[in-house]
Amino acid sequence: MNAAAPLATLGRATLAMLGAVGRFTIWLGQVLSHVLRPPFYAREFRNALMQIGYLSLPVVGLTALFTGGALALQIYAGSSRFDAQFAVPQIVAIGVVRELGPVMVGLMIAARVTSSIAAEIATMRVTEQIDALVTLSTHPLKYLAAPRVLAGVVVVPLLVAVGDILGILGGWLVAVTRLDFATHEYLQNTVDFLDATDITSSLVKGAAFGLIATATGCYAGMNAGRGAIGVGRATKSSVVMAAVMVLAANLLLTEMFFSR
Amino acid sequence: MIRLRGITRSFGANRVLAGVDLDVGRGESVVVIGGSGSGKSVLVKCILGLVRPDAGSVLIDGAELRDRHARDAFLARAGVLFQGGALFDSLPVWQNVAFRFLRGPRALPRAQARALAVERLARVGLAADVADRLPAELSGGMQKRVGLARAIAADPEMIFFDEPTTGLDPIMSGVINTLIRSIQREIGATAITITHDMTSVRAIADRVAMLHDGVIRWTGTVAEMDATSDPYVAQFIRGAAEGPIRALR
Numbered sequence: 001m002n003a004a005a006p007l008a009t010l011g012r013a014t015l016a017m018l019g020a021v022g023r024f025t026i027w028l029g030q031v032l033s034h035v036l037r038p039p040f041y042a043r044e045f046r047n048a049l050m051q052i053g054y055l056s057l058p059v060v061g062l063t064a065l066f067t068g069g070a071l072a073l074q075i076y077a078g079s080s081r082f083d084a085q086f087a088v089p090q091i092v093a094i095g096v097v098r099e100l101g102p103v104m105v106g107l108m109i110a111a112r113v114t115s116s117i118a119a120e121i122a123t124m125r126v127t128e129q130i131d132a133l134v135t136l137s138t139h140p141l142k143y144l145a146a147p148r149v150l151a152g153v154v155v156v157p158l159l160v161a162v163g164d165i166l167g168i169l170g171g172w173l174v175a176v177t178r179l180d181f182a183t184h185e186y187l188q189n190t191v192d193f194l195d196a197t198d199i200t201s202s203l204v205k206g207a208a209f210g211l212i213a214t215a216t217g218c219y220a221g222m223n224a225g226r227g228a229i230g231v232g233r234a235t236k237s238s239v240v241m242a243a244v245m246v247l248a249a250n251l252l253l254t255e256m257f258f259s260r
Numbered sequence: 261m262i263r264l265r266g267i268t269r270s271f272g273a274n275r276v277l278a279g280v281d282l283d284v285g286r287g288e289s290v291v292v293i294g295g296s297g298s299g300k301s302v303l304v305k306c307i308l309g310l311v312r313p314d315a316g317s318v319l320i321d322g323a324e325l326r327d328r329h330a331r332d333a334f335l336a337r338a339g340v341l342f343q344g345g346a347l348f349d350s351l352p353v354w355q356n357v358a359f360r361f362l363r364g365p366r367a368l369p370r371a372q373a374r375a376l377a378v379e380r381l382a383r384v385g386l387a388a389d390v391a392d393r394l395p396a397e398l399s400g401g402m403q404k405r406v407g408l409a410r411a412i413a414a415d416p417e418m419i420f421f422d423e424p425t426t427g428l429d430p431i432m433s434g435v436i437n438t439l440i441r442s443i444q445r446e447i448g449a450t451a452i453t454i455t456h457d458m459t460s461v462r463a464i465a466d467r468v469a470m471l472h473d474g475v476i477r478w479t480g481t482v483a484e485m486d487a488t489s490d491p492y493v494a495q496f497i498r499g500a501a502e503g504p505i506r507a508l509r
Contacts, residue, residue: 039364120350131310132346136359136410137335 028215034139034146044147052113052148052214053155057162059112063104064163068096068170076179088175089189096167097198098258103250105163106209109156110242114217117148118238121221122231130222145218149211156210157203164202201257208253209246216242261286262418262450267306267316268474269299276302278474279316289444289451291461293496294471295505300454301343303471304420307452308340320418334418339411339449341440343423345403347395347410354391357381357409366414380409384439401432405439412443419444421453425460437463458497461485470496472505 002008075091121144124130130140168190175181220238224230267280276299284290294300305311307318309331318325325331347356357377361368368376378388384405395403404424411419424440425433437460444451444464453464461468462482469479470493478490485493495503 041363043363124348127344127349128342128346129348131305131308132340132342132348134310135308135335135338135340137332137364138359 024215024219027219031141031145031149031215031218034142035150037142039142041143041147044143045151048148048151048214049155051116052109052151052210053159056109056112056159059108060105060159060163061166063108064096064101064166065170065173067100067104068092068167068172069174070170071095071100071167072171072174072179076175085179088179088181089171089186090193092171092175093168093190093194094198096171097164097194097202099250099254101164101167102160102202102205102209103246104167105156105160105206106213106246106250107243109152109159109209109213110216110239110246113152114213114242115235115239117214117217118220118224119231119235121218122224122234125222125224126226126228126230140222145215145222148218149214152210152214153207154210156213157206160202160206160209164199197257201253204257205250205253208249212245212249213242216245261319261321262307262452263319263322264303264307265317265319267303267318268314269302269306269311270314275474277306277313280471280474280476282469282476282479284450284452286450287448289441289453289464289466290469291453291455291465291467292469292471292476293456293458293461294454295456295496298471299474300456300471301422304422304452304454308335308338308420336414337417339414339416339419341404341407341411341419341421341424343426345395345407347403347406349395352392352394353381353398353406354378356395356406357391357413359410360414376413377409380413381406383412383443384409385435400427401429401435404428404432404436408436408439408443412447412449415447416449418450418452421451421455421464423455423457424453425455425457430459433457433459434463440464456496458499 072088072092075088075095076085079085079087079091121130124144130144133140133143172181172183172186172190175186176183216238220234220241224234262282262284264280264282267277268275269277280303282290282292292300292303302311306313309325320334323330325334347353348359351359354374354377355362357380358368358373360366361373361376362370374391378391381388381390386402386405386409390398390402390406395406398406408424411421421440424436428436440451440453441464451464453460455461465482467479467481468485470477472492478488478493480488485497488494491504495505
């Protein structure tokens, strides 16, 4: 076996990955240009807001509520080892607003919205509906991708805000019912401890995750292979890609906002 | 007038179109026949710009479709009936039919667009109560008719029919063939139909073109087709397993 073969394989894989990143980046640039250029499809935008935002509220709310409660229990258990139980409200607030709120919402959106967008658009592709759009003088990126991506950027920060509030609420519920905290003291500590950067970072992460979740769904759907297997692969790959990109973007944004 | 010159298209090592030349006169109905996998759909997609040819030119009224603007202008004058209907399954029937009139430069008030859709549905024999149903609630024949109503909604100058009767029973095929022919004559549109259904050919065609081995092998009227001595065409219209066209591909 040629000694350079593993290197060649690695090189090919790297080039393929860079090629895929390049194609996605160019495609995303085209979508964003369609967001800014008329005609605008207001009805499709409103539908996307409803699908991505309003209909995601139950799953986002429940996830945040349970996660906030579990976080309060864990922090109490950990901090009681060195008599620091008083810090539960502050750490729950920081943990939820800076990290868990946006990341949980991002992952939930990747699971619920990215998969649904990818499956819908991939089905449209394999049943020639996207070709039909072109023949009806409608640009598929403008009609299918631009409204969804814009809606994701607009509405996911709002979902994150709801997730943050409900996450803190979950922590408060557990703290006052199970850990003997007083409501006023808990909420006052939470409000006092959070600052504007925490909230800004949370909302910016939400916008970035909304962009990632919707764009990956649209991209995978529009590039789906043939038949049911093509739809299945597009759906699966879009969710994996969106989840990994959400976590990677979270690291980058955390570094940007909070590294000293 | 639609003129194709030297259209070639390969997918990997498979050369599907190897230099297609075809002229379709204004108001003429040309049916392209050929076996499954002979490249008929690819040819129509090349004309519509859905597949980019490797070489060759598509000329509409003498002007070549070189760029996006020329193609957009061409598509604004064209209607397409897809093989599977390609109806937008998230939209009710009337919004499918009136799609062009609900958005973009030709947008009409919704009530007017709906009235136009109901009128087009009536033209293809569908009642107004179909307008609010979703495509998935319709039979295959009804979906084809909705697709036809959408294709003719804007009174196109050119219409493309991709396997219009595939998957339909003989009676519904006859209904669709009759509709296609009568509408094409009524609006005076230039039509290109691709099919391997000989009943459709006889019902729709002014002229027949046979695509084989990536080129137009033969053209002529239906009467000439029936009388031809070309062994490829003769085998195809007889549906014979024996002949120059390999039955197993």
